[in-house]
Amino acid sequence: MCHEGLRVVQPGMYATVQDLGRSGWTNIGLPAGGAADARSLVIGNRLIGNTDHHAAIEMTLIGGEYEFLADGDIVLAGAPCTAAVIHNEGHSIAVSRYEPIEVLRGHHLRIGRFDRGAHAYLCVRGGIAVEPVLGSLSTYAPAALGGYEGRALRAGDVLRVGDAAPAPSRRISSALRTLLDRQFDFTPLRVTRGPHLQFLGLAAVTALLAGDFRVAARSGRMGIRLTHTPILTPVGGRLITEGMFHGAIQLPPSGEPIILGVDHPTTGGYPIIAAVIRADLHRVGQLRPGDRVRFAEVSFNAARALAREEQATVNALCPAHFTDTKTSEK
């Protein structure tokens, strides 16, 4: 079923095993989690012949180094980065993002500091194999659950890789590359209006939409903290705790918004000023400290049309493999 596939030589800044997450457990306080940038993971998996739900290594800001313990096919997806495969004889070959390559037992993959973006994915043909927990292989570190021993990867960890994948690797088209490169353009994140405007006041939304924000250092999979131009809130404080979701923009009394990430607390008491639309959630997963962020408002129906269009474009440029029966659930 699976074999020892690779050894972590050095895990970069923070690396975890992630798939598309476990939806359907928010009733017990567990968020869906999964890849911070699910779109990049899906495309990486499709290029390497995997199903959308195969797990990969999600790396953060710095890639690290991995040694292959068996021959296999890999591809890098997500954040632009410099990477090379070092052969046993010592010479190295540059690895380009989204171009599947063959590696041999004993080869090392070295990935540097990312040029842009926060998360890159090391997808391996057959997928990273760990025990599923509540229907997913994803690491949810706050509860030490899923992934590799419920935690971030450490030097010396040996990861197993699945033997089977439904399809061969494929080449990326230039149209798909153009789409993927746009992910890192500086354009406003599109949002819909939040539910607590009676509490926050319309002026707060106006300020959000006019604001020019920076991503703060204390950001991660739970949420992206924004600083630079605090919004003045007419009323401070909390509301009655209610359900939260990926992409919700909370406005705490400090006036500095937080965009909730994939590992967000399932409930919270800060008012929601706006919500990033589904079609732009993959961009939230690529925000890194220091990035500029602006917002633009769209209607709910426009947001839904954009989500359908986004999904159709990705599927047209890089179709899923047919054996993938779970795709429609996420």
Added chain:
Amino acid sequence: MSPQGPPRLDWIADFALRISFGEHIDAEVSRRVAQAYAALSNPRTSGNRSDIPGIAAITPAYTSLLLKFAPDFDPLVSEARVRDAISHSDVTGSVSTRTIAIPVCYHEDLAVDLSDCAASANMSREQFVERHAAAEYSVAFLGFTPGFAYLLGLPTELAIPRLDSPRPSVAPGSVAIGAEQAGIYPFASPGGWRIVGRTPLRMFDARRNPPARLAIGDQVRFRPISRDEFDQWEDRDVP
């Protein structure tokens, strides 16, 4: 006849629908949330995936449910079917009738804020523990972190404001009070609630089914146990 009006439905994101049952935290609103949750969720499947197509997750809270939809859904159809399902939920939504006893050790080594809480309530430690353990609680919802149950039913004289700044780490199993709210920390986590006791029970374990010991609608009682009993329990519960 219910004195409340119909629940209010609001889209709060392109894929998220909030159903609100009231403006204030109280047992009756909480009961309506639990009934609607039971009517929308499918007990035959694991997790909370609903029978209504497109619902990917349901998050109950004090006065509301949050429904998250999968990418391909029709908002008008979904909204109509949700309205239909919850309109009969006082009949169809079967809410938990379990009463679960949670053993709690109130020993001063574990109940680090008990003295402060008792002083604030003008009680002795023993009186505070007696009131705390005599009350009947109900699980309003689970949130914040996996398995953290928000409990209704804290006697008003035991309410005490949260700590000014949260502790960096609260021990797993800590039984806590945050203003009028009561709860149990399942994991070591930062927390600003006052710690009045600790249970030796593992409140969340992903290898169990269901993973969380408590569920929405459960009745909960705290049963005081000695320090010895706590220590022995811990030995049994940790593999």
